Amino acid sequence: MKIEKVDVWLVEGIKYNWTLLRITTDNGLTGVGEATNWPGSPLVYHAAKHLGERIIGLDPSRIDYIWSKLYRDLNWLGPTGVMMCAMSGIDMALLDLKAKSLGVPCYELLGGAFRKKILLYANYWFIKGGHNPEDYVWQAKEVVAQGFTGLKFDPFAHTNYLFGDDLSSNLTLTSAQEDLAYDIVRAVRETVGPDVQxxxxxxxxxxMPTALRMAERLAPLNMMWYEEPVGPESANTLKYFRERTNVPICVGERHYSRWGFRPVLEQQLVDYIMPDITRCGGPSELKRIATMAETYNIQVAPHNPNGPLSTLASAHVCASIPNFFRQEFMFTDVPWRDTVISRPLNIKDGYYILDDTPGLGVDLVDEVMEAHPGITEMKPGFYV
Structure with a gap:
């Protein structure tokens, strides 16, 4: 069995454009994957097409071999970014293809299931109103009413992608912005009660001073975690923050591969990590990162503001690891999210419910993807 072709689509999502792909073998078997990242989705799209050409003729069952070959061949381009996203999508599609060929769900190839109900937390639930406590409150009620027991949001007005991107502040907040951020979090906490994270x-x-000050101010409101208080560039910077606060910390959406997570884990700088399956190296690498984290008693909560295949593949990895915490889920998305795949995502009462359907359990629906194209041309502008 050899890889015969790799097809790639860029599909419009509500927050990101999704990079979706299908690998087809010479005997007609297929596997599907996702390589979504933000911003610059045309870059990821073209990278996925390029990597797809590089694996033509290879045996698709050699998943780790192909991962290692691509990583070594492309390392001169850097071990992070668009190439790792493209590798992530290919790895996902290869796992799906092999599991389908064997007639087993992907989690069986990842070691079997600890659980088949994957606890979710909701993101992107706050987009219908303005940046004020009142609009966050009524939307939070809607999310909890649908069974979600975890919510994520960015209460900082000047940094939120929806409410402005003014860079003149140099990452600081005015007193009014600090007060507003606190008031939003307090209002949500009072609305949802103590049992919703x-x-x-x-x-x-x-x-750094603003991040530290707001962490201290928000701590009494009982955070599940304080996410990405510093960037991924330096573990020493994260260590500086860690030593000056007692809030739970989660990082990882901008960390690529096991090597990116290594210093964070070795120095035990966080309480949770959130690798993104479409960025960190795919399900194979997410499983390896989770195993590393287990040795430091750190829990895994995959980042997932992506398309439906990312949600599915993340759930399969989450099923297979002992140190799973929660998985991110896009509460609001485009109406065609469930129609670009051959059956809808199985979400019930704040959980993703897995079954024993082979592979990821779905195929891509070409006509729906083609009806909602993202922009693939490389031209000036800011792409999602």
């Missing part, structure tokens, strides 16, 4: 996102867009 709240993750506070910063997008690594706060200066």
């Amino acid at each position: 709240l993750a506070i996102e910063t997008h690594a867009m706060l200066s």
Whole structure:
């Protein structure tokens, strides 16, 4: 059996454009994957097409061999970024293809299931109103009413992608912005009660003094975690923050592969990690990262503001690891999210419910993807 072709699509999503792909073998077997990242989705799209050409003729069952070959061949381009995203999608599709060929779900190839109900937390639930406590409150009620017991949001007005991107502040907040951020979090906490967990996102867009000050101020509101208080560039910077606060910390959406997570884990700088399956190296690498994290008693909560295949593949990895915490889920998305795949995502009462359907359990629906294309041309502008 050999890889005969790799097809790639860029499909419009509500937040990101999804890079979706299908690998086809010479005997007609197929596997599907996702390589979504933000921003610059045309770059990822073209990288996935390029890597697809590089694996033509290879045996698709040699998943780890292909991963290692691509990583070594492309290392001169850097071990992070668009090439790793493309590798992630290919790895996902290869795992799906092999599992389908064997008639087993992907989690069986990852070691078997610890669980088949995957606890989710909701993101992107706050987009219908403005950046004020009142609009966050009524939307939080809607999310909890649908069974979700974890919510994530960015209460910092000047850094939130929806409410402005003013870079003149140099990652600081005015007193009014600090008060507003606190008021939003407090209002949500008072609305949902003590049993719903709240993750506070910063997008690594706060200066160190601001991040420290707001962490201390928000701590009494009982955060699930304080996300990305600093950027991924230096573990020493994260260590500086860690030593000056007692809030739970989660990082990982901008860390690529096991090597990117290594210093964070070795120095035990966080309480949770959130690898993104479409960025970190795919399901194979996410499983390896989770195993590394287990040795430091750190839990895994995959980042997932992506398309439906990312949600599915992340759930399969989460099923297979002992140190799973929660998986991110896009509460609001485009109406065609469930129609680009051959059956809808199985979400019930804040959980993803897995079954024993072979592979990831779905195929891509070409006509729906083609009806909602993302922009693939490389031209000036800011792409999602």
